[in-house]
Amino acid sequence: MLRGADGAARELTGESDMANLMGKRYTCSVCEATVLVTKAGEGELSCHAQAMEIAQAKPLPSSD
Numbered sequence: 092m093l094r095g096a097d098g099a100a101r102e103l104t105g106e107s108d109m110a111n112l113m114g115k116r117y118t119c120s121v122c123e124a125t126v127l128v129t130k131a132g133e134g135e136l137s138c139h140a141q142a143m144e145i146a147q148a149k150p151l152p153s154s155d
Contacts, residue, residue: 111136117143 111117113131118124119138125146126136136143 110134112145116146118146119143 111128111132111134113128115128117126117128117136119141120143121139121141124138126143128136
């Protein structure tokens with residue numbers, strides 16, 4: 092679901108400041124759901140009425 096900063100549902104018309112970045116993973120802070128963006132676009136990803144955040148990369152294990 093795409094929602095603007097004011098909470099109103101939006102079409103992909105470019106009226107939002109946020110852009111979804113292709114290849115990035117977004118995570119919900121409430122339920123830990125993860126979304127992988129396969130097509131970049133305008134808008135904001137949301138889950139549980141909160142904006143999803145870009146997931147941080149996990150550190151690789153040491154090879155020592």
